[in-house]
Amino acid sequence: MAVNLPLPIPEKLTAVSGIELGHAEAGIRKANRKDVLVMKLANTATVAGVFTKNRFCAAPVQLCKEHLGALKADAPIRALVINTGNANAGTGEAGLANAQETCNALAKLLDCAPTQILPFSTGVILEPLPVDRLVAGLPQAIENLQEDNWYNAAQSIMTTDTQPKAASRQVVINGQTITLTGISKGAGMIKPNMATMLGFLAFDAKVAQPVLEKLTRDVADRSFNCITIDGDTSTNDSFIVVATGTAGVEVASTDTPEYAALYAAVLGLSQELAQMIVRDGEGATKFMTVTIEEGKDAEECRKIGYSIAHSPLVKTAFFASDPNLGRILAAIGYAGVEDLDVSKINLYLDDVWVAKNGGRNPDYQEADGQRVMKQSEITIRVKLGRGKADATIWTCDLSHEYVSINADYRS
Amino acid sequence: MAVNLPLPIPEKLTAVSGIELGHAEAGIRKANRKDVLVMKLANTATVAGVFTKNRFCAAPVQLCKEHLGALKADAPIRALVINTGNANAGTGEAGLANAQETCNALAKLLDCAPTQILPFSTGVILEPLPVDRLVAGLPQAIENLQEDNWYNAAQSIMTTDTQPKAASRQVVINGQTITLTGISKGAGMIKPNMATMLGFLAFDAKVAQPVLEKLTRDVADRSFNCITIDGDTSTNDSFIVVATGTAGVEVASTDTPEYAALYAAVLGLSQELAQMIVRDGEGATKFMTVTIEEGKDAEECRKIGYSIAHSPLVKTAFFASDPNLGRILAAIGYAGVEDLDVSKINLYLDDVWVAKNGGRNPDYQEADGQRVMKQSEITIRVKLGRGKADATIWTCDLSHEYVSINADYRS
Numbered sequence: 001m002a003v004n005l006p007l008p009i010p011e012k013l014t015a016v017s018g019i020e021l022g023h024a025e026a027g028i029r030k031a032n033r034k035d036v037l038v039m040k041l042a043n044t045a046t047v048a049g050v051f052t053k054n055r056f057c058a059a060p061v062q063l064c065k066e067h068l069g070a071l072k073a074d075a076p077i078r079a080l081v082i083n084t085g086n087a088n089a090g091t092g093e094a095g096l097a098n099a100q101e102t103c104n105a106l107a108k109l110l111d112c113a114p115t116q117i118l119p120f121s122t123g124v125i126l127e128p129l130p131v132d133r134l135v136a137g138l139p140q141a142i143e144n145l146q147e148d149n150w151y152n153a154a155q156s157i158m159t160t161d162t163q164p165k166a167a168s169r170q171v172v173i174n175g176q177t178i179t180l181t182g183i184s185k186g187a188g189m190i191k192p193n194m195a196t197m198l199g200f201l202a203f204d205a206k207v208a209q210p211v212l213e214k215l216t217r218d219v220a221d222r223s224f225n226c227i228t229i230d231g232d233t234s235t236n237d238s239f240i241v242v243a244t245g246t247a248g249v250e251v252a253s254t255d256t257p258e259y260a261a262l263y264a265a266v267l268g269l270s271q272e273l274a275q276m277i278v279r280d281g282e283g284a285t286k287f288m289t290v291t292i293e294e295g296k297d298a299e300e301c302r303k304i305g306y307s308i309a310h311s312p313l314v315k316t317a318f319f320a321s322d323p324n325l326g327r328i329l330a331a332i333g334y335a336g337v338e339d340l341d342v343s344k345i346n347l348y349l350d351d352v353w354v355a356k357n358g359g360r361n362p363d364y365q366e367a368d369g370q371r372v373m374k375q376s377e378i379t380i381r382v383k384l385g386r387g388k389a390d391a392t393i394w395t396c397d398l399s400h401e402y403v404s405i406n407a408d409y410r411s
Numbered sequence: 412m413a414v415n416l417p418l419p420i421p422e423k424l425t426a427v428s429g430i431e432l433g434h435a436e437a438g439i440r441k442a443n444r445k446d447v448l449v450m451k452l453a454n455t456a457t458v459a460g461v462f463t464k465n466r467f468c469a470a471p472v473q474l475c476k477e478h479l480g481a482l483k484a485d486a487p488i489r490a491l492v493i494n495t496g497n498a499n500a501g502t503g504e505a506g507l508a509n510a511q512e513t514c515n516a517l518a519k520l521l522d523c524a525p526t527q528i529l530p531f532s533t534g535v536i537l538e539p540l541p542v543d544r545l546v547a548g549l550p551q552a553i554e555n556l557q558e559d560n561w562y563n564a565a566q567s568i569m570t571t572d573t574q575p576k577a578a579s580r581q582v583v584i585n586g587q588t589i590t591l592t593g594i595s596k597g598a599g600m601i602k603p604n605m606a607t608m609l610g611f612l613a614f615d616a617k618v619a620q621p622v623l624e625k626l627t628r629d630v631a632d633r634s635f636n637c638i639t640i641d642g643d644t645s646t647n648d649s650f651i652v653v654a655t656g657t658a659g660v661e662v663a664s665t666d667t668p669e670y671a672a673l674y675a676a677v678l679g680l681s682q683e684l685a686q687m688i689v690r691d692g693e694g695a696t697k698f699m700t701v702t703i704e705e706g707k708d709a710e711e712c713r714k715i716g717y718s719i720a721h722s723p724l725v726k727t728a729f730f731a732s733d734p735n736l737g738r739i740l741a742a743i744g745y746a747g748v749e750d751l752d753v754s755k756i757n758l759y760l761d762d763v764w765v766a767k768n769g770g771r772n773p774d775y776q777e778a779d780g781q782r783v784m785k786q787s788e789i790t791i792r793v794k795l796g797r798g799k800a801d802a803t804i805w806t807c808d809l810s811h812e813y814v815s816i817n818a819d820y821r822s
Contacts, residue, residue: 055751056744056769090740092754092770125737126771235741312723312809313817320818326536329501330646333467340466343503358467359503360537398723400811406724407731 003287003376003396005279008166010151014179016202018042018244022145023156026137028130029085029123036134037156038141039080039200040110044245046209047077047118048216050224052237058089059099059129060119061236067103067115071209078112080240081141082120082198083134084159084185089235090126098131105135109142122159122185122197122236154183157198160405161185165276171265173258176249178205180265184224184273186237199224199239199273205262206245208252215254215263216241223270226302227278227394228309241266278394283401286318289379290393294386300337301384301391307335308380308393315398318378323369325354332382344385350378413573414698414787414807416690421562425579425590427613429453429655433556434567437548439541440496440534447545448567449552450491450611451521455656457620458488458529459627461635463648469500470510470540471530472647478514478526482620489523491651492552493531493609494545495570495596500646501537509542516546520553533570533596533608533647565594568609571816572596576687582676584669587660589616591676595635595684597648610635610650610684616673617656619663626665626674627652634681637713638689638805639720652677689805694812697729700790701804705797711748712795712802718746719791719804726809729789734780736765743793755796761789 024036041047049068051061067077081102088095099121103114110117121129144152154164168181186197207215216239224239243251251258279287290308295301308314311331317324328347333340347355352368355361372378435447452458460479462472478488492513499506510532514525521528532540555563565575579592597608618626627650635650654662662669690698701720706712719725722742728735739758744751758766763779766772783789 052745054741054744055746055748056740056753087737090737090766090770092768094770124735125741126766127737128771235737235744312813316814316817319814322818324535326498326501326538326646329467330465330536333465333646334463335466337466342467355501355537357503359501359506360539398814400814402723403727403730403809403811403814406727407733 002162002280003284005163005276007163008151008154012168013150013166014168014170014181015147015150016179016181016244017147017204018045018246019202019242020145020147021149021153022141022143023149023152024137024140024144026083026133028083028133034152034156035084036137036141037082037153038106038138038145039153040145041078041242042244042246043076043078044206045076046207046212046243046245047240048209048212049238049240050216050220052235054235056090056235058087058121058236059091059095060088060121061238062096063099063103064118064120064238067118070115075113075116077118078116079106079110080118080120080200081106082157084122084157086121086123086127086129087125087236088121088129091128094128098129101131102134106138109138118240120198120236120238122157125235150181150183157183157185159185160282162280165273165280167269167272169265169269171261173205173249173261176247178203178247178249178262178265180269182269182273184277186277197237199270200242201240201266201269201273202242202244203266204244204247206247206250207243211251211254211259212241212243215266219263219267219270222267223274226392227274228306275394278396281396282405283399284396285376285399286397287377288318288395288397290395291379291381291390292384293381293390294384295389295391296387298389298391301389302393303337304332304335304382305391305393307331309395312398318373319397319399321370321373323349323366323373325349325369328380329355341386346383346385348381349373413691414695416574416687418574419562419565419577423579424561424577425581425592426558426561427590427592427655428558428615429456429657430613430653431556431558432560432564433552433554434560434563435548435551435555437494437544439494439544445563445567446495447548447552448493448564449517449549449556450564451556452489452653453655453657454487454489455617456487457618457623457654457656458651459620459623460649460651461627461631463646465646467501467646469498469532469647470502470506471499471532472649473507474510474514475529475531475649478529481526486524486527488529489527490517490521491529491531491611492517493568495533495568497532497534497538497540498536498647499532499540502539505539509540512542513545517549520549529651531609531647531649533568536646561592561594568594568596570596571693572691574691576684576691578680578683580676580680582672584616584660584672587658589614589658589660589673589676591680593680593684595688597688608648610681611653612651612677612680612684613653613655614677615655615658617658617661618654622662622665622670623652623654626677630674630678630681633678634685637803638685639717686805689807692807693816694810695807696787696810697808698788699729699806699808701806702790702792702801703795704792704801705795706800706802707798709800709802712800713804714748715743715746715793715795716802716804718742720806723809729784730808730810732781732784734760734777734784736760736780739791740766751795752797757794757796759792760784
């Protein structure tokens, strides 16, 4: 039921020099399924990440933060390892030991220190990670390592996703072509901070560590942190950006034209990958862009945007193509913006002016609302009339299928 | 699909002296349906209310607040008027004028001032109230006025409710029997502040205005403000307590044994009425009690309780009777309690100890979780291990039926 989600074409996913990808079928949860991915990085690479704010963050997330937090120049991150089928979350000390064992095993195979490995897991929470099967699958993944393997990589990190999510693009900086490729996964338990379950993006420019960290945070705030499917923030969400440093272009600081060009390219690709998650939202039949304008600050715009995007009543009305648009006003009203003057609010559905100064627009015709509601892509636009800030959130509708998928997820 | 929701038996709903109820079929939205209710009060009555915090609060809610805020001793509230089929919300100035016109018309019929009337509406938002039909129905409602008419009253305020919600009880204070009867409605767009769409409760003791106001606020915080179905706070939520003052018992201050006895009775009845709303939650198949214990303060307990109770993933797992209990840990983790130490958290499902010190309890058997998940009434108990505060939230599961109801609500 994905909404206008392009199936990635393997030949169009461009290899990024300095990063090799290898997949394996380790039987973590089910047999005959790609469920382990290793990404091996050139020793020129820098890596930055943004992680879930869930207090029950998974054991691998804890190790990722630890390894990235104690980075040394002479011991860069050399590989990422991702498993599906088990989140290794809510698993206590044993879970941490299992994540550590995964790092140890891969480090041994790649001849580096365990702190140079970043581990990731996704899947069911509160169940012990079958670390023996995971470790046993690593040699197969290493055998498969190659730069031109992004399609298999995208497949290897899927859980309830209906199809792999991947995209590539290029940008010319100082006359030199920089290649960017990324993959993402996730279709439920999706909420800001972090919104994705997993997103990995690599490019071949060289970027200093602090610069890459700022770029990653800023991009996340305008891409993976702007999507929501069901308001559930996962324990495992991670967004990782890798600069392999093999292309001969260097971005040394944030106030350069090179940075601006790179930022725009990374942001564009990240938004594309993030929106793919929404387009593949569990049971989604509609893709909705919620834009809040004329706010006092971006924070209140985001609050109102999420309030609309999380409302089960709004989401079911969109599923039904029913212009029951008062539900949007209700969601604006309970967003928690205390001094909101509703008499200044205007609401548009695409080009249709629905609510004017807090009440129904006298010129609004239900037939016009109905016309827009039947589309598969719809923009909800709210003007607050109290400032100049804005924010955009992407979300999907709530269907019977969402309930079916989540009632059956483990079976 | 209501969960153990008792059908009220008309003969068991006890009349409360000093309050008469009259219903009408005014054709507000559909023909041949009780959709208007008038509650006429003795001139000895005091009235207090708690209302939605939604900024888009409906026109009648605005008038209710105005009338209760400017109460004068010689001009008490004389009547309540409720219509279903239209919320008169998101209707701007015209909506306010229509609510005012309703008060004017009823005041004329009852020979009092319009400020002595409290108006309520529930139904679709953003559509003009057909005030002419409402006003035309008032004489019929007045003709039907009688004290022993609570069952019809409960029917008259239904929208997507599958059955009327009403209950009575009695309490003896100073040797005298006080009778309490209440009705409630609501089955979706249900979230704390206020959690109910509409709740009305009356008893025949005499209570001074400031005492009744405190009693109403305190009771709401432990009943109607502790339930959630879908996290959507309505524009029209109202909870009203009427003390008719006809029984010869007076409660003059809050620090008396009389107050304690009355408070316990009102709270018990209010919790019963509030839980009925959850039991009739749109599409509900399970009734869940979420109890958070050992918190630093009640606020953080409520935060975590609502986080669990609002999680679509938790709710669908309960619908499926699938003990996918890691979803509960995830919801605890993203509740927004910043300094939460998850290693101190214990989770129980009824009598089954699921998570111990933040990880899976080694003694936990999935068969035990499965056994509890199959029940229609389940308690989720979380011990935070950081204090002495607690809170309880009542909620229901999320089923296909919820989506169907809300995709079809207007049709």
